[in-house]
Amino acid sequence: MRTFAQEINRSIEDAIVKDNSVVVGGQLVKYGVAGLTKGLFDKYPDNFITYPVAESLMNSSAMGLALAGKRVVMIHVRIDFLASGMCSLVNHIPIWFHKGFDLPITFVCQVGKGMGQGAQHSQAFHSYFMHVPGIKVVAPTTPHDAKGCLIASIRDNNPVVFVEHRMLYSNTGYVPNNLYEVEFGKGRVLIEGTDITLVGASYTVTDCIRAAEALKKIGISAEVIDPVSLSPIDYDLIRKSANKTKKVLVVDNGWLTCGFSSEIIADLGINCSNLKLDTQILIEAHPQIACQNH
Numbered sequence: 001m002r003t004f005a006q007e008i009n010r011s012i013e014d015a016i017v018k019d020n021s022v023v024v025g026g027q028l029v030k031y032g033v034a035g036l037t038k039g040l041f042d043k044y045p046d047n048f049i050t051y052p053v054a055e056s057l058m059n060s061s062a063m064g065l066a067l068a069g070k071r072v073v074m075i076h077v078r079i080d081f082l083a084s085g086m087c088s089l090v091n092h093i094p095i096w097f098h099k100g101f102d103l104p105i106t107f108v109c110q111v112g113k114g115m116g117q118g119a120q121h122s123q124a125f126h127s128y129f130m131h132v133p134g135i136k137v138v139a140p141t142t143p144h145d146a147k148g149c150l151i152a153s154i155r156d157n158n159p160v161v162f163v164e165h166r167m168l169y170s171n172t173g174y175v176p177n178n179l180y181e182v183e184f185g186k187g188r189v190l191i192e193g194t195d196i197t198l199v200g201a202s203y204t205v206t207d208c209i210r211a212a213e214a215l216k217k218i219g220i221s222a223e224v225i226d227p228v229s230l231s232p233i234d235y236d237l238i239r240k241s242a243n244k245t246k247k248v249l250v251v252d253n254g255w256l257t258c259g260f261s262s263e264i265i266a267d268l269g270i271n272c273s274n275l276k277l278d279t280q281i282l283i284e285a286h287p288q289i290a291c292q293n294h
Contacts, residue, residue, distance in 0.1 A: 005035040005169040007147040008108070012073060013040055014179055015154045016047050022154060023065055025049040025058060026075035033075055034169060036108070059085030062105045063093050071104045071154055079109040079125045079163065093159050094134030102157040106150070110166045111202065111253070124254040126201065129161045130231040130263065136184055137231040139163040139202040143173040145228055148182030155181065163230070165203035165253075187234035189241070193223035196247040199238060201230060201260050204251040211251075230260055235267050242272050 032038035111124040153160040198208035212222035250261040
């Protein structure tokens with residue numbers, strides 16, 4: 001049994017050992033980044049680049065390294081900081097990819113609130129990148145999927161935003177020793193149910209599991225879905241569950257407007273229009289702002 005953070009660390013090392021073109025960059029990669037790169041800088045110094053506080057430089061140089069034939073893992077300690085390098089991430093990297101160039105860049109970044117974190121270090125921008133053509137977005141929940149998604153991201157010639165909630169780092173689970181990939185666009189039914197469908201993303205999947213366990217005690221059978229990847233997203237799996245349960249609850253710690261949750265509800269409204277769905281969106285973070293949107 002290993003933790004989520006340990007599997008990120010091990011996957012990075014496995015990728016470097018397997019392919020010496022893998023380059024890991026970031027502001028704190030030399031010092032471990034909450035355990036994600038602990039001990040790796042000393043073992044593979046030629047595969048690491050330490051950056052100053054300059055997110056625009058980080059993202060731009062990631063593009064240059066990828067165009068030069070490297071497979072880049074760029075670690076941002078907060079997804080909030082990606083906003084400082086948004087020009088290269090939105091205006092350049094996807095366009096070069098659509099021009100036919102391989103851009104194997106994995107942006108590893110944390111989302112969500114945490115102890116001692118300020119408001120500008122606690123946001124969840126995953127839905128921003130769901131809107132950008134040419135960028136894949138993954139948000140694993142379990143250590144098993146953390147490893148498989150990161151290996152798949154590094155091997156992908158497509159730029160990928162790898163979203164990880166810091167409150168998942170200590171979660172444990174069984175993980176095979178062999179290298180494997182988790183297929184993007186394929187979600188998982190974690191708990192089967194018949195009365196309501198619960199859909200989360202990253203840490204909020206664990207909220208859905210706890211809710212399903214509580215509902216079971218009062219005789220309500222909840223189905224829990226973990227999409228694993230957000231772009232592409234497994235709409236077919238969610239629709240199938242919605243057709244069965246007739247009720248859907250989406251739990252997300254991002255924004256309501258044009259967010260992960262509203263995308264799912266909109267898709268169900270279009271493609272399950274023959275059903276009378278009791279659709280709800282639960283906002284875990286920033287509830288006061290979410291209310292202002294209505």
